[in-house]
Amino acid sequence: MKIAVTGIGIVSGIGLNVSENLDSLLHGKSGIKRSLKHNIFLSEVQLSDDELKRVLGINDELISRTNLLALKAAAEAWGNNTGDAKIRTGIVSATSLGGLDKMEQIYRNDFEHQAQNSKEILTFENGESAEFIGKKLGISGFIDTSSTACSSGANAIMYGARLIRSGILDRVLVGGVDPIAEFNINGFSSLNIYSEKPCTPFDENRSGLTLGEGAAYLVLENDFSLERTKNNTLCLVSGWSNATDAYHQTASSPEGIGASITMKEAIEVAGITPDEVDYVNAHGTGTQNNDLSELTALKKVFTDKFPLFSSTKGFTGHTLAAAGAIEGAFCVLAIQQHKVWQNLNCIVPFDQEHSPVLNDPLAKPLNHVLSNSFGFGGNCTSLIFSKA
Amino acid sequence: MNLDPEVLRREIKEYIIEELNLEDITPDDIENDAPLFVEGLGLDSIDALELVVIMERYYGVKIPNEEVGRKVLQSINTMVDYIIEEKGQ
């Protein structure tokens, strides 16, 4: 069964919509800058909460940045789609922070007393942003949120694809969102994996990740839905797999156990061979541990022909639960544009024989593209996007 | 700050037990020279970060990089030596 991607929406540090993101990818423009507020490098969405509200026409005071970013991208992806009682429609979203950014603000203010009557607390729950998108776009029924740390967004796409393949739904809005908050900045700093310079995935001297924020959503449809919506097919979701490293709560195994399982299985689900994968959008966070483990796994899976690969986190930073969705959308753009995105900031690849794509976006017809996302808890997910 | 090695050894052990939630372990169970990681007390990479926090929070001693960390966080004795070295000056 074909699972078509018919819409994408992106908001990230490199653009407020798909065309701005594409422009940055084409011209090698990174969104990572030194933040004056936090005094570290971040890839921030260049709109304040108030500006996002204005753009979205929302007056609610209590809304979290998570909800605003999610709606910005989801509304773009959803486009002119409308409710249709015959098309069984659902949402699978992803977030790791939920409305924690809003929580953080009230938590500093004598939380227990003030929050008693504050509806702001309602934004804390992780599933809230998915319900919110649903309300705004007129979607009810099957609404779910995957939360597996940094692989959440990819898991949402996978789950949406599975729901369609199983005949449960005809059309699903899938994706993920995470804002930048004190919580995640301090979290990754406390783990000693926050880079002091913009992240340099796959570089010999990489020294950690740079956080980013954003959201991306994709509309997935089956043939039945396509017949009714008449939407254009951008590309297909053809393969997916999730597996676990079962090695350590936060670190990846040096052998890349989980990552090699998911890549192999996703290739199997897509019904192709490793040789047919033209490009891999790597997880590539820029930590010593991730990049070494991931490249080891890549070498295990691609034994005959090594594919072109790059991490786009030098553009967007690591957007946590949004990463799998944003990078999924970048894969859709790669297929549409016949381009392999460059890996920014890598000066000396740590493995000279297996270098990521370093130069200007490489023009190349792409039939099958693989995207990796890995998270805490050893959670590994690989997705395959294919030309329609 | 009391820089008597015996006092420091005792204190650090108590901090480690508390901050690392080592139930069922008393300060006497931790040998001064035994390795803290893997084969000794069995600590892991997250504990290493916790030990760095303990050194800074309770003794105002910074561990600037992993290389220093590897040397300093070998055993209770190496931690105590480092505190005395940094603070004694």
Add this chain to the structure above:
Amino acid sequence: MRIISSALISHQDTYKKEAFSEVISQETYLESVLHPEYKDIIPPMERRRMTDAVKMGLACTKACLDNFSEITPGAIIVGTSMGSSAHTLKFLDSIITSNGGLISPTPFIQSTHNTIAGQISLFLKNNRYNNTHTQNSLSFEHALFDAYLLDREGVDHILFGSSDESENVLFDLFYYLRAKKHVKKGAGAAFFLTSKQENTDENIVVKSVEPNSNVVDTHSILSSFLDKNEKTMDDLDLILYSSYSNNIPEDLVAFPENKLVDYTSLCGDYFTNSGFAFGYAIDLLKHRPTVKSILVYNNLVETNLGLTLIEKH
């Protein structure tokens, strides 16, 4: 999908207690969760960083696999609304009090919602599918739904369940603002193991599960759910329900009252208490011969409706 094993930790004496459903009542509800001795279940070096949500999940996992030690679960799926929320608050506290100094990373690591599922995979050295669903009052139903899908896709021995702790103010505040009733604060975990193999005598089978969000009209959802399963209300031997208000849900008022159980009165209010209801239903099916078909009607949050049909064949 057949359920071959289950384990519950709750505000009742349910852990490893066969036929608990015949004993527990509103009167036996305990003030706090009745935790098993985790010391006997989880090794100390692993246990020391774990939150209650994780420990409950692991203890239930272990109990589920007690009689099936030869089984390697084909997937691990967890539903949790709040995850390890106590650690989330602890980490926020330490950010505020540290004033820019170093912060202990442990609460941050534990705060991610998938720590429960991740720790189970580590505990079992399991490399298979691992997912965590967080959809407030429907988190359990979504984990169950994922298991149901995987079962259809051919995966055997799926370990799924839910866990939510309540040692903090978050849930109170959160629920307090949504509920229109007196809240009985609860917490707990419930885990289950599936099998594709039919038993010769009796089988507990999940017929159907349907999580619905942004719901306006629960009545039409319930009727279409029953229609799809070729059931009428009369075919149901019991309905276990939760409600956002103090009243019996409108949809169920016509149903005989002696066949209605408000499960929140047994396990307390928390967003994955439908996991408890599911385990309670399984225990009832196993031990009460007359009960063959149970509907779990989860309307803990006004705009969410979870429907689960469990049967004995």
